[in-house]
Amino acid sequence: MTFARANSIECLATLPRMPDWVTSGRAETPEDVAFLSGAALAQLDQVLARHEVPKTLLRERLALRAAEASVSFSGRSERTRDLRDAVHLLRPGDLPGPAGGDYLAWRCAAERPVSITALSRAVPTLEREQIAMWLDAGQGAPVSRAAMVLEMVLTDAPREELSALILTDAALAQALGWDYLVPLLAQGLNRADLRKRGEDLRRACHRAIISSAAEAVRLSAGLARRTAHLKAVAPKLRAKAAKQAVEIFLTRDAVTPSALPLPDRAARRLCDRLIALGAVRELTGRETFRIYGV
Structure with a gap:
């Protein structure tokens, strides 16, 4: 494992997590509910400040x-x-x-x-x-x-x-x-x-x-891991404009091959290659009109 890869994994492991007491507590009074929502937002704010996300x-x-x-x-x-x-x-x-x-x-x-x-x-x-x-x-x-x-x-x-x-x-x-x-x-x-x-x-x-801030924190950690892996495998891609295609995947929820800066057949091959590398997923389960995402 390279130093850069190991350092990336270490950084991801230190991403703030939502404390269990924020989401598992049974707050009944307005004060308690407000306190827990403030704690959830504070934790999310820390996550959004991290460059890995x-x-x-x-x-x-x-x-x-x-x-x-x-x-x-x-x-x-x-x-x-x-x-x-x-x-x-x-x-x-x-x-x-x-x-x-x-x-x-x-x-x-x-x-x-x-x-x-x-x-x-x-x-x-x-x-x-x-x-x-x-x-x-x-x-x-x-x-x-x-x-x-x-x-x-x-x-x-x-x-x-x-x-x-x-x-x-x-x-x-x-x-x-x-x-x-x-x-x-x-x-x-x-x-x-x-x-x-x-x-x-x-x-x-x-x-x-x-509930939604807790979900956003959980989602942030998952996306941080998946985008770190995509960046790690990007040097293995030989297709022209592969770098630009990877940048699109890093910023969009879902991508069709036609949205990539490549000819249609090359774009489909790139998507298949990224799936083989475990860097993106096919999101529809279809054989045609396929959509891909991190």
Whole structure:
């Protein structure tokens, strides 16, 4: 084992983990729930500060999970595989459909630093002035501020659940001093939570953060290991533009061969080679229209 490889493994082993007492405790009082959600966010903040964590890829993967939650809130049945197909198998001029549109909105929200301009691209049904007003109105600690934004958007625009959830995570990111929106709250809330208001909604948001931040920490560790392995095997690739192709895999949740900077046949061979090296996975289980990811 090379020194660089051994050093990489050692660094990954020291990634902060979510303490068991954060997720296994039975918090009943508002104070206890708020304390545990704060502890979960603090641990996630430490993880996001580590250079080993592929943060762009992590946000893409969390955006997919947030989209799945958003779709379920609207009563639709699409899940991970359907959402990937709806976006990554689009042909020029095709529309992604409602579920694919939700997924694209979350990806758009998470791919650029948080700003009114970036958020208006993700939720174009809302006016920029309205977005700014809602984000500025949130007050208090990070989760309380996010819950306040969620309540205001759902009160003023009850049909804009997707937009409300995106703006809620944007408010949380701003309150925490994060440059980018990290999709967290949608996957921790349920449909009934979106009908709550006041203290009940704040408590639901705190509980959502406990579970979703713990999942983000776990996912970060897994992605860090897999991307470290991909980087380690990259020198074995002989295809032209292999370096650029690896960079795409390091930043995207899912990739089709046509998205790689190679001719179609060469791109497919590269994907097969990466699978043989254990660096990427085929995500669909199909023989055609295959999609790959770390």
